[in-house]
Amino acid sequence: IWKPRNFPPGPWGLPFVGSFYHISGDYSRNAKTLVQKYGNIIGLKLKGVNVVCINGYDLFKQVMTDNPKCFSDRACQLPQTIIRGEKHEGIVTTPYGPQLLAHRKLFYSVLRNMGLNHYSFEKIIIEELPYLIEELKACVSDGKSTINPCAVFDYAALNVLAYFTFGNRYSYKDEKFKFLLGKNLKCFEMMSKINTPSFLFVSYIPFLYKIWLPHNARVIKEGCRDIAEFVESEVTYHKASLDPKNPRDFIDHYLIEVTSNHSHLFTDSFLKMTIMDFFQAGTETTSTTLKWAVLYMVNNPEVQEKVQNEIDRELAFHGMPKYEDRLKMPYTEATVLEIQRKANIAPIGLVHVANKDTKLGKYDIPKSTYILPIYESIHHSHKYWKNPSQFDPENFLDQDGKVGTRSTFMPFGGGLRVCLGMNIAKQELFLFFVTMLQHFKLQLPPGVSKLDEEYVPGFTLQPKPYEIVMSSRF
Numbered sequence: 082i083w084k085p086r087n088f089p090p091g092p093w094g095l096p097f098v099g100s101f102y103h104i105s106g107d108y109s110r111n112a113k114t115l116v117q118k119y120g121n122i123i124g125l126k127l128k129g130v131n132v133v134c135i136n137g138y139d140l141f142k143q144v145m146t147d148n149p150k151c152f153s154d155r156a157c158q159l160p161q162t163i164i165r166g167e168k169h170e171g172i173v174t175t176p177y178g179p180q181l182l183a184h185r186k187l188f189y190s191v192l193r194n195m196g197l198n199h200y201s202f203e204k205i206i207i208e209e210l211p212y213l214i215e216e217l218k219a220c221v222s223d224g225k226s227t228i229n230p231c232a233v234f235d236y237a238a239l240n241v242l243a244y245f246t247f248g249n250r251y252s253y254k255d256e257k258f259k260f261l262l263g264k265n266l267k268c269f270e271m272m273s274k275i276n277t278p279s280f281l282f283v284s285y286i287p288f289l290y291k292i293w294l295p296h297n298a299r300v301i302k303e304g305c306r307d308i309a310e311f312v313e314s315e316v317t318y319h320k321a322s323l324d325p326k327n328p329r330d331f332i333d334h335y336l337i338e339v340t341s342n343h344s345h346l347f348t349d350s351f352l353k354m355t356i357m358d359f360f361q362a363g364t365e366t367t368s369t370t371l372k373w374a375v376l377y378m379v380n381n382p383e384v385q386e387k388v389q390n391e392i393d394r395e396l397a398f399h400g401m402p403k404y405e406d407r408l409k410m411p412y413t414e415a416t417v418l419e420i421q422r423k424a425n426i427a428p429i430g431l432v433h434v435a436n437k438d439t440k441l442g443k444y445d446i447p448k449s450t451y452i453l454p455i456y457e458s459i460h461h462s463h464k465y466w467k468n469p470s471q472f473d474p475e476n477f478l479d480q481d482g483k484v485g486t487r488s489t490f491m492p493f494g495g496g497l498r499v500c501l502g503m504n505i506a507k508q509e510l511f512l513f514f515v516t517m518l519q520h521f522k523l524q525l526p527p528g529v530s531k532l533d534e535e536y537v538p539g540f541t542l543q544p545k546p547y548e549i550v551m552s553s554r555f
């Protein structure tokens with residue numbers, strides 16, 4: 082219960098669980114209620130840990146930009162132990178230090194290398210586009226009047242990462258691929274539902290989790306074990322067929338590092354967790370954004386029409402888009418950014434942790450305090466956007482109709498832990514979105530005036546399931 086001296090103000094909690102019920106669940110809404118009472122910086126105790134929620138750009142800037150090193154560790158609690166085991170390996174949870182930096186550097190260098198050698202990353206995404214179109218076409222022609230095209234985005238997003246990691250894409254009908262995707266999405270879904278009372282109980286009894294777990298946590302544990310086995314079989318295959326002079330993909334580059342001078346930083350088990358991090362962090366986030374894209378296009382037909390006019394003008398109907406096309410399609414690029422702003426899919430991103438005693442504003446922040454950035458407080462605030470509750474691509478266009486940069490737009494987080502896949506995700510979102518609207522018209526089902534824009538709260542914010550009418554444009 083007890084908070085440190087000069088800690089930010091906030092509600093008192095209950096013994097053991099602290100303010101758990103004040104904040105967890107729908108983080109954005111719950112934080113909004115607390116802001117009205119305590120102000121933009123709120124101090125809480127959650128299960129014995131010091132937690133500070135930050136709201137508004139000034140505090141984000143202090144954490145992400147002014148003092149990033151201080152706030153660049155990660156939280157490691159029982160959910161992470163269930164996913165990763167006791168050692169908490171993998172990029173997402175590793176503390177800021179040589180091992181994290183070496184892995185981030187390797188990731189970027191593989192991306193660059195793929196560009197220099199046989200394959201640029203953009204080419205991987207562009208190769209996926211015909212399959213995306215084919216699968217969406219199958220949705221149109223299966224005779225139903227309304228459809229839900231969302232699953233296609235899960236396939237496409239995972240396939241791009243599979244190519245980067247394993248060196249090959251999968252057919253959407255491949256049983257192995259469906260298995261990997263299914264397990265991945267199930268684990269992600271269950272992570273949003275893990276904090277049940279029985280899970281709280283387990284987290285207070287040391288080692289109990291080794292013999293018993295509640296249902297949701299068990300599903301995550303079993304799902305992660307299955308994904309890990311899948312990844313392990315790929316690593317074994319790569320070891321057997323590795324040609325160090327001709328690395329094919331991320332695994333090959335990693336195996337070469339394992340045998341290099343820095344091998345203590347690169348290990349087989351860290352590789353396995355890192356690949357699982359790519360799939361967990363990079364599939365659902367990208368596909369959820371595209372699911373919101375469909376919903377906003379259906380609800381805003383005038384925006385859809387403007388985007389399609391720009392696509393038709395610049396790509397002459399049949400051309401495959403390239404990422405550089407965004408430079409001549411400012412309205413389309415602004416629309417993609419607006420989808421990310423409005424959907425705000427990662428409401429608290431990933432927790433940042435203070436790695437030493439420090440200050441935030443006038444308050445003392447002890448080492449190991451968790452910082453929860455409430456992204457809604459910048460993405461949906463009247464302070465930074467003209468009409469934040471409306472869907473309006475003009476939010477990102479300057480007076481000359483060009484796309485301007487906005488420091489209050491942070492869908493990929495910030496500081497030294499900014500999303501590792503940001504550049505991949507930006508390319509995927511633009512190319513998948515343009516391809517979809519180039520080929521298909523998205524409309525409301527007959528008799529429906531608007532799709533529900535309310536989200537389902539969770540680790541990421543999902544749109545409620547919907548049906549639309551989708552027709553081929555040519």
Ligand code: HEM
Pocket residue numbers: 172173174358359362363364366367370426427430431432433492493494495496497498499500501502503505506
């Ligand atoms: C629209 C898609 C995506 C969104 C909205 C998104 C968002 C985020 C956010 C908010 C964070 C936390 C940043 C912070 O702590 O400040 C993050 C971290 C991360 N993301 Fe993404 N992400 C996306 C796609 C991807 C993709 C495609 C990958 C593929 C590799 C990826 C890999 C990661 C990793 C590994 C981290 C942890 C980085 C670290 O802890 O150092 N993400 N992402």
